[in-house]
Amino acid sequence: MNSLIPLFIIIPLAIAFIIPVIGKLTNYFAKTITPIMLLILCFFSVTLLFNNNQESYIVGGWQPVDNIPIGIYLVLDGFSKLILCIISVIGFLVSIYSISYISKYTSENNFYALFCLMIAGMNGVVLSGDIFNLFVFLEISVIASYALVAFGVGKNELEASFKYQVLGNIASFLILFSIALLYWQTKTLNIADISNILKTHDSSAFLTFTQILLITGFGLKAAIIPFHAWLPDAHSSAPSPVSAMLSGVLIKAIGVYVIVRLFFNMFAFTYEIAVVITVLGTLSMIIGSLLAINQWDIKRLLAYSSISQIGYIILGFGIGMMILAKGGKESLAVLAISGSLFHMVNHSVFKGLLFLGAGAIEYRTNTRDMNQLGGLSENMPITSTTSLGASMSISGIPPFNGFFSKLIIIIAAVQAKFYLLAFLAVIVSIITLAYFLKFQKAVFYGKNKNFKDIKEVPFAMSLSMIVLVILCLGLSVLAIPSIREVVLDQAVNSLINVDEYVNLVKY
Amino acid sequence: MIVYILCFILFLVGLYGLITRRNLIKIVISLSIMEFSIFILLVLIGYIDGGIAPIVSEKIVNPTYVDPLPQAMVLTAIVIGLATTAMLMAIAIRLYRKYGTFDIREIKNLKG
Amino acid sequence: MSLIVKKVAQLITGFVFLYGIYIIVHGHLTPGGGFAGGAILAGAYILQILAFGRDPLHLKKKETGSSVSESVAIFLVLMMAVAGFFIGAKVFFNNYLPTGKIGELVSAGAIPLYNVLIGIEVAAALLTIFLALIIYKEEIEE
Numbered sequence: 001m002n003s004l005i006p007l008f009i010i011i012p013l014a015i016a017f018i019i020p021v022i023g024k025l026t027n028y029f030a031k032t033i034t035p036i037m038l039l040i041l042c043f044f045s046v047t048l049l050f051n052n053n054q055e056s057y058i059v060g061g062w063q064p065v066d067n068i069p070i071g072i073y074l075v076l077d078g079f080s081k082l083i084l085c086i087i088s089v090i091g092f093l094v095s096i097y098s099i100s101y102i103s104k105y106t107s108e109n110n111f112y113a114l115f116c117l118m119i120a121g122m123n124g125v126v127l128s129g130d131i132f133n134l135f136v137f138l139e140i141s142v143i144a145s146y147a148l149v150a151f152g153v154g155k156n157e158l159e160a161s162f163k164y165q166v167l168g169n170i171a172s173f174l175i176l177f178s179i180a181l182l183y184w185q186t187k188t189l190n191i192a193d194i195s196n197i198l199k200t201h202d203s204s205a206f207l208t209f210t211q212i213l214l215i216t217g218f219g220l221k222a223a224i225i226p227f228h229a230w231l232p233d234a235h236s237s238a239p240s241p242v243s244a245m246l247s248g249v250l251i252k253a254i255g256v257y258v259i260v261r262l263f264f265n266m267f268a269f270t271y272e273i274a275v276v277i278t279v280l281g282t283l284s285m286i287i288g289s290l291l292a293i294n295q296w297d298i299k300r301l302l303a304y305s306s307i308s309q310i311g312y313i314i315l316g317f318g319i320g321m322m323i324l325a326k327g328g329k330e331s332l333a334v335l336a337i338s339g340s341l342f343h344m345v346n347h348s349v350f351k352g353l354l355f356l357g358a359g360a361i362e363y364r365t366n367t368r369d370m371n372q373l374g375g376l377s378e379n380m381p382i383t384s385t386t387s388l389g390a391s392m393s394i395s396g397i398p399p400f401n402g403f404f405s406k407l408i409i410i411i412a413a414v415q416a417k418f419y420l421l422a423f424l425a426v427i428v429s430i431i432t433l434a435y436f437l438k439f440q441k442a443v444f445y446g447k448n449k450n451f452k453d454i455k456e457v458p459f460a461m462s463l464s465m466i467v468l469v470i471l472c473l474g475l476s477v478l479a480i481p482s483i484r485e486v487v488l489d490q491a492v493n494s495l496i497n498v499d500e501y502v503n504l505v506k507y
Numbered sequence: 508m509i510v511y512i513l514c515f516i517l518f519l520v521g522l523y524g525l526i527t528r529r530n531l532i533k534i535v536i537s538l539s540i541m542e543f544s545i546f547i548l549l550v551l552i553g554y555i556d557g558g559i560a561p562i563v564s565e566k567i568v569n570p571t572y573v574d575p576l577p578q579a580m581v582l583t584a585i586v587i588g589l590a591t592t593a594m595l596m597a598i599a600i601r602l603y604r605k606y607g608t609f610d611i612r613e614i615k616n617l618k619g
Numbered sequence: 620m621s622l623i624v625k626k627v628a629q630l631i632t633g634f635v636f637l638y639g640i641y642i643i644v645h646g647h648l649t650p651g652g653g654f655a656g657g658a659i660l661a662g663a664y665i666l667q668i669l670a671f672g673r674d675p676l677h678l679k680k681k682e683t684g685s686s687v688s689e690s691v692a693i694f695l696v697l698m699m700a701v702a703g704f705f706i707g708a709k710v711f712f713n714n715y716l717p718t719g720k721i722g723e724l725v726s727a728g729a730i731p732l733y734n735v736l737i738g739i740e741v742a743a744a745l746l747t748i749f750l751a752l753i754i755y756k757e758e759i760e761e
Contacts (some may be wrong), residue, residue, distance in 0.1 A: 006711040010701060017694040021687055060703075061710035132580055139587045146594050150601075155616050158602045162531070163617075165595050169538050170525075172591075176545050176584060183577065184552045233617045560650055563721055586654060593748045600752060604759055 005057045005074050007044070008084060008123040009137075011037055016116035023109035030112035031099050038092035038119070045084040049487065054078065054494070056129060056505045069190045073505050075129035078490030082341060083126045083257050086348045089471075090248050091119050093464040097356055098241040100458040101363060105239070111151060118144040118245065122253040129505055131179055131266075132189045138175070138254050142168050142221070145250055149238040160230075160237035167230045171220035178213035181206070192505035195266045195498065211273055214262060215280075222255020224314060225284040228307050232291075235306065236299035236368075240359020243299060247306045248352035252344055256310065260317055265494075265501045271325040278318030282424060285311025289431040293438075298358045298368045301439060302351065305394065308428060309347045315421065316340025316409045323416050330496065332416050337495060338488045339408030342478055346401040349475060350390040353468040357387035360457045360465070361443065365450075370439070375448030380456050384444045386465040391440055393472045395433035400472055404479035510551060517544035531599040531609045535592060542588050546581045553577030620670050628670035635663040639738070646734035647727040653734040657741025664746050668753070678757075682750040689743035696736045699729060 015037050019030045054077045062071030095115065102111050121141025128134040146168065150161035183189060185206065186197045201207065216227070223231035231251075235243045263269045263277070288308030295301040320336040323329065360383045361376065362368055377384035393400035396407075406429055413422035456462065478484050494500055521544060524537030553574030559567070561575035599609070606614050620628075639659035646652030672678060703713030719726030 010697065010711070014694060014697050014701075017690045017697070020690045021694075024683075024687070058710065060712040060714065132583075136583060136587065139591070143587075143590050143594060146591075146598075150598055153601060155605050158598055158605060159614055159617055162595070162598050162602060165591065165598065166525075166534065166538065169542070169591055169595075172587075173541055173545055177548070179580075180545065180549045180552055180577075183549075183580075189576070237617070562649065565721065582654060589745075596752065597748075597755075600755055604755075 003055055003057050004044075005055070005076050005127060006059065008041065008127060009120055011041065012116045012120035012123065016113045016120060019109055019113040019116065023113075027108070030109045034112045034116060035092060035095045035099070037116070038088055038095050041084075041088040041119075041123075042092050045081065045088045048076070049081045049085050049490075052490070054490075054500075054504055068188070069193055069505065072133050073129035073190060073192075074127045075191075075501070075504055076127060077494040077501055077504060078492070079257075079261065079341075079494050080126045082345070082488070082491045083253055084123060086345060087119065087122050087126070087249050087253060090348050090352050091115075091245065093467055094241045094244050094248075094352065094356070097244075097359070097461050097464040100460045101241055101359055102239065104363075105151065111148070111239075114144045114148050114151075115242075115245075117141070118148065118250070122249065125254050126257060129191050130189050131182065131191055131194070131262075134258065135172075135175055135179060138221070138258075139172060141250065141254060142172075145242075145246060148242045149234045149246075151239050151242065152237070154237075156233075157237045160233035164230045164234040167220060167227075171217045171227075174213050174217035174220070178210045178217060181210045181213070185210075190505065191262070191266050192502040195268075195502055198267060207267075208273075211263075211267060212276075215259065215273075215276065218255050218259045218262075219280065222251050222259065222310060222314075223284075223307055224255075224280045224310065225287050225307065226280075228284070228288070231307060232300050232303040235303040235355075236297060240299075240355055240362060243303075244352040244355035244359070247303065247355055248348040251306070251310060252313075252348060256313055256317075256344065259314075260495065263321070264496070265498055268498075269321055269325060271322065274318060274321035274325045277314060278322060278421070281311050281314030281316075281318050282421060283311070284308065285315055285428050286424060289428045289435070293431065293435045295435075296370045298361065298370060298373075298439065298443065299355070301370075301435060302354050302358060305432065305435070306347075306351055308432065309343070309351065309394065312406065312409060312425065312428075313340050313344050313347065315425065316343060316412070319409070319413055319416060319418060319421065322418075324496070328416065332412060334492050334496065335408060336412035336416070338484060338492045339405055339412055341488050341491050342408060342484070343402075343405035345478075346393070346405050346472075346475055349468055349471045350393040350400075350402060353386060353390040353465060353472065354394065356461070356465050356468070357383050357390065360461055363457055363461070364454045370442040372450055373443045374446040374450075375444070376451065376454075377444040378448070379451065379454050380444075382456055382462045382465065386462075386469040387444065388440060389469040389472050391436040395436045396429045397433075399476060401475040401478070402472075404476055408479070511548070514544050514548050514551065517547065520544075529611050531602060531611060531614075532596075534611070535595045535599060538595070539588070539592055542584075546584060546588075549577045549581050549584070625670050628666050632663050632666055635659060635666065639663060639742070643734055643738035644724070644731070646738075647730045648724070653737030654741050656734075657738040658745060660738065660742035661745035661749070664742070665749050668749070678750055678754050682747060682754065685743045685746045685750065689740055689747055692736050692740035692743060696733060696740065699732065699736070 015033055022029045057074040059072040059074060064070060102108050118141050121137045121144060124137030125134055128137055146161055146165050149164055150157050182194060186194050188194055220227040235247050238246060284307050288304050288311055292301050292304035292308060295304060316336050317340050320333040323333040393402040396403040410422045410425050478487060518541055521537045521541030525534055528534055528537060555571060555573050558571045558573035561572040602614060603609055639656045642651040642659060643653060643656030700712045703711055703715060706715040714728040716728035718728045
């Protein structure tokens with residue numbers, strides 16, 4: 001019982017509450033401690049990713065009584081490890097970037113405190129093995145993100161934050177409602193225990209209703225298409241490092257992660273639910289990309305493309321679920337799910353990079369309107385190159401990681417004979433290429449009208465962008481099957497073998 | 508059964524307010540009503556006929572306790588609800604300062 | 620505020636405060652505890668501010684104090700939880716103190732301590748929220 005998993009939650013939480021106290025005395029404390037803390041978590045999570053042990057942890061030492069788990073469990077399996085890694089790495093790079101970017105705002109300390117709180121909440125969601133505890137951590141991270149979206153306290157920021165909060169609160173109510181219904185039926189809150197009890201139940205209308213509520217609630221948090229209304233406003237109005245965090249990590253950690261975790265490891269999903277999830281994914285993929293074409297605000301375009309890429313991720317999981325539910329070949333399902341996980345990692349890297357690039361442009365020019373920008377590639381070579389890399393990656397140009405993950409999803413769809421889905425994925429990839437070409441042309445190439453004498457962004461900002469573009473290229477090695485097995489197979493296994501997760505929580 | 512229906516009606520009252528009201532503060536109040544209807548549902552789930560408050564005591568022989576877990580959940584959820592309401596109010600007041608009104612029809616800088 | 624309000628507030632505040640402390644201290648024996656008691660404590664402060672204080676400068680000083688004590692209290696809660704790593708069963712949130720006899724005031728191990736700290740934290744947090752909103756309102760009016 002000497003495991004150190006709770007440190008993932010304790011350290012960011014402790015630092016979030018130290019910052020307002022010590023930050024009153026010195027201004028440099030928050031700036032230095034946040035990246036250092038995230039660097040430590042980075043090393044910690046990467047080491048966890050490369051060793052094979054999976055474990056569970058009982059908070060407070062409340063041992064199970066009569067085979068009924070009574071404590072709060074923290075569970076670390078392959079899937080959680082992967083997401084923890086994404087959170088720490090992107091969080092670290094974003095916090096480095098923020099050192100320069102946030103200095104133009106007042107009350108930097110509050111920014112870092114909220115940032116740490118958001119990290120703590122997300123780590124909690126990912127580690128928690130108890131559905132109500134998961135809800136509590138989810139609320140911690142989203143309340144921090146509400147405040148961060150409104151951090152600029154301009155008209156747009158406040159309006160976006162209010163809209164985000166209203167929709168986010170409705171999502172929370174739906175989630176709490178479904179937790180209440182689940183508790184009503186199973187008399188337990190532990191995910192593994194619920195899974196055991198539901199195995200003996202037949203799927204009833206009550207259960208289906210709960211599942212639909214959960215999909216709606218977490219779909220609102222993940223901004224899948226019919227529930228996406230808040231995302232373009234919130235993600236485009238927030239300060240750029242926050243947008244990178246929200247788009248790159250938050251919607252995955254509290255939206256996609258929880259949907260996937262609950263439907264693979266808690267419910268024995270039916271074919272109908274798999275179809276619903278696939279349809280939602282496909283819709284987000286198509287409509288998100290179509291809406292993105294007509295945007296002239298850089299960050300709005302990126303926000304809509306986030307919706308579209310989340311669609312890809314959900315689509316991959318949906319294909320995997322459909323194959324598993326129909327009893328098809330398991331190797332195909334593994335392919336689809338690992339492609340989806342791969343795309344999840346890739347999307348956080350390149351979308352983080354794109355938002356940081358957009359932030360760099362806004363930092364120097366104070367505008368996000370593509371009509372006013374142009375020809376920035378000469379003045380800002382680093383921003384221009386890194387953004388080009390990310391754009392190529394997101395639209396699927398071969399040497400970059402985005403190509404391989406999309407390819408894996410499409411191959412899985414073709415082999416499973418979902419030709420229509422594969423075709424749509426290819427079409428959406430082409431549309432993505434189109435609007436990122438537009439973005440590149442309008443911002444970095446063409447004639448420089450208004451901004452002749454601007455400089456490259458400060459070192460801290462360009463450093464994290466360079467690291468991210470190297471990650472964009474480097475993650476392509478995951479396409480090689482033997483390397484992919486080391487990194488992604490743990491995660492895939494813990495999703496497909498339902499019993500493995502249940503056995504992890506010993507009681 | 509009737510209490511569950513009343514609880515659902517309370518939820519619908521909140522939803523109605525959320526959809527029809529144009530005032531930011533009233534929207535916040537509607538959200539709180541929705542929230543509390545779910546809390547009531549949670550407490551109802553843990554209720555047992557004739558149960559007493561789940562506090563261990565030696566004076567009572569063979570007690571029937573109500574389920575304490577939903578109560579703990581509701582307390583936690585109330586704390587969360589307090590935080591979200593405070594956050595919403597803070598944003599609403601700041602919006603009032605920027606726009607000079609609480610009417611959401613006037614507050615539409617963003618396209619959605 | 621009028622004289623009647625001021626006088627009544629003066630009379631009541633002490634009792635409200637005492638009641639809050641009672642609720643917090645008996646958190647492990649009766650319904651209530653850190654959150655409920657803390658809310659009552661904050662109520663006592665808010666009553667005083669509503670009756671007397673309208674001076675924004677003074678309020679700002681108070682807000683600094685309350686926000687610092689909030690952070691410190693929650694940090695201490697966390698540190699108490701972390702202390703579980705080093706004492707007893709070596710688990711986070713371990714209740715390492717002797718639990719005593721059921722029904723006595725000093726019992727249940729570390730839980731009363733958590734209650735006290737959470738009470739301070741909740742009182743400070745509610746007060747901070749209230750002060751932040753009221754200071755902002757005063758600034759609008761100026």
